[in-house]
Amino acid sequence: MTTTSTSAQEFFARTEAAERRSxxxxGQILENPGFGSTFTEHMVLVEWDKEQGWHDGRVVPYxxxxxxxxxxxxxxAQEIFEGMKAYRHEDGSVWTFRPERNAERLNASARRIAMPELPPTIFLDAIKELVTIDEAWVPPAGEGETSLYLRPFMIATEEALGVRPSNSYLFCVIASPAGAYFSGGLKPVSLWVSDQYVRAAPGGTGAAKTGGNYAASLASQAEGIENGCDQVxxxxxxxxxxxxxxxxxxLFFVYAxxxxxxxxxxxxxxxxxTRSSLVELARERGHDVQERRFSIDEWREGVASGEITEVFACGTAAVISPVGRLAWNGGELEMPDEHKVTMDLREELLDIQYGRAQDAHGWLYRLV
Known part of the structure; x- marks a missing residue:
C-alpha cells in the first residue's frame, strides 16, 4: 500500500468545504451519475511562476x-489536460490505472505547448490528495462500470496580451463520479469518415492532449451526427x-x-x-499486433472481403467500443457482427482495473 508522503502533506495545504453532502x-447521485455532469466537493490547485517554480499547492472547496x-x-490557448479514473475494489480500497503514463503524457503535452513540466510526484500526490478527501464520491464496487473520473489540467494565467509563452500557470485537478459511458448498455458505434477536416498535421499538436485539438474536431463531429453517426x-x-x-x-482492426x-x-x-495497454495484453494473448500506417481503403476492402473480422475503438472514458458501421460521403459499410476478441480484451482490461484479476504488470496505483 502506498500512502501520502510527509512531503505531500507539507506541500498541499487543505481547506475543507464548509458544507459536505450527506x-x-x-448515494442518490451515485445511483445515476451520468458522465462529467456532477463534481465532487474539492479540487487541487498548484501555482507556477518563473521565480518560485511550482508552489502553493492546496486542496480547496470546488x-x-x-x-x-x-x-x-x-x-x-495554452491549455493541456489528462483523463483518468479511480476504481473501488471489493475490499473498499481505491486505485487508479497507470497514472505514471498520464504524468508522462501531461509533460509531453507541456513541452509541445511551451508550458512548464510538472514533477510526476506532484501530479501523483495531487490525485491522491483529491481522492482521499472526496473518497465518498468513488462509487461502490460491484456497481457495473462506475468510477470516479479524474481531470487534471494546466492553464496559462499571466495577465498580459502578447503571442509568447505565459509567465505563470495553474495546475488543477477536479473529479466527477461517472457511470458506464454507454448508459443504455454497450453497443457498436457508427463512424463517419471526415473528408473535409483533419484533426492534426505533421509538426502540429496531434500528439499533445490540448483543448485545441478537440475544438478542431467539433465541426466534423457535428457533420457525423447529421449523418447518423456517433463519432468521426x-x-x-x-x-x-x-x-x-x-x-x-x-482504433484497432482484427483480422481473421x-x-x-x-x-x-x-x-x-x-x-x-488504453491503447498501449491493449497492445500489450493482445500480444500476451498471442496476437501479432502491428503498429503501422493503415489506409481507409484497406479498411473498406478488408471488411468487404471478410479478412477484417472486428473493429474497435478505445479510450479512457468508453474503455473499448466495438465499431458497427462506417459511413462516408457516397457510401457506407456494415462491420462484422463478431466481437469476440474485442469483448475478451475489454473484459480482461476491466478485470485488472477493478481488481477482479491479478495485476501482473504493476499497472494499478493505490490512492486510498
Missing part, C-alpha cells in the same frame, strides 16, 4: 477559478488516405488470422494509455 445525498480577462489561456474518423492531413484516430479514441493492426504513432495521433 452519505445519502452522495468552485470557480478567478481569472483576469487578459489571462493568456483565453487568447493563446480522421484521416492523415497530407494524403487523406491513412486512418489516424477518432475525435477522442484510438488473428493479426491486430492499429495506426502507428506518427506524431499526429494521441498516444492513448
Amino acid at each position: 452519505a445519502d445525498e452522495i 468552485g470557480p477559478i478567478p481569472l483576469d480577462p487578459s489571462a493568456a489561456v483565453f487568447h493563446y 474518423v480522421f484521416l492523415d492531413a497530407t494524403e487523406h488516405t491513412y486512418v489516424e484516430e477518432l475525435g477522442g479514441m484510438n 488470422d488473428g493479426r491486430i493492426v492499429t495506426p502507428e504513432l506518427t506524431g499526429t495521433i494521441l498516444p492513448g494509455v
Whole structure:
C-alpha cells in the first residue's frame, strides 16, 4: 500500500468545504451519475511562476477559478489536460490505472505547448490528495462500470496580451463520479469518415492532449451526427488516405488470422494509455499486433472481403467500443457482427482495473 508522503502533506495545504453532502445525498447521485455532469466537493490547485517554480499547492472547496480577462489561456490557448479514473475494489480500497503514463503524457503535452513540466510526484500526490478527501464520491464496487473520473489540467494565467509563452500557470485537478459511458448498455458505434477536416498535421499538436485539438474536431463531429453517426474518423492531413484516430479514441482492426493492426504513432495521433495497454495484453494473448500506417481503403476492402473480422475503438472514458458501421460521403459499410476478441480484451482490461484479476504488470496505483 502506498500512502501520502510527509512531503505531500507539507506541500498541499487543505481547506475543507464548509458544507459536505450527506452519505445519502452522495448515494442518490451515485445511483445515476451520468458522465462529467456532477463534481465532487474539492479540487487541487498548484501555482507556477518563473521565480518560485511550482508552489502553493492546496486542496480547496470546488468552485470557480478567478481569472483576469487578459489571462493568456483565453487568447493563446495554452491549455493541456489528462483523463483518468479511480476504481473501488471489493475490499473498499481505491486505485487508479497507470497514472505514471498520464504524468508522462501531461509533460509531453507541456513541452509541445511551451508550458512548464510538472514533477510526476506532484501530479501523483495531487490525485491522491483529491481522492482521499472526496473518497465518498468513488462509487461502490460491484456497481457495473462506475468510477470516479479524474481531470487534471494546466492553464496559462499571466495577465498580459502578447503571442509568447505565459509567465505563470495553474495546475488543477477536479473529479466527477461517472457511470458506464454507454448508459443504455454497450453497443457498436457508427463512424463517419471526415473528408473535409483533419484533426492534426505533421509538426502540429496531434500528439499533445490540448483543448485545441478537440475544438478542431467539433465541426466534423457535428457533420457525423447529421449523418447518423456517433463519432468521426480522421484521416492523415497530407494524403487523406491513412486512418489516424477518432475525435477522442484510438482504433484497432482484427483480422481473421488473428493479426491486430492499429495506426502507428506518427506524431499526429494521441498516444492513448488504453491503447498501449491493449497492445500489450493482445500480444500476451498471442496476437501479432502491428503498429503501422493503415489506409481507409484497406479498411473498406478488408471488411468487404471478410479478412477484417472486428473493429474497435478505445479510450479512457468508453474503455473499448466495438465499431458497427462506417459511413462516408457516397457510401457506407456494415462491420462484422463478431466481437469476440474485442469483448475478451475489454473484459480482461476491466478485470485488472477493478481488481477482479491479478495485476501482473504493476499497472494499478493505490490512492486510498
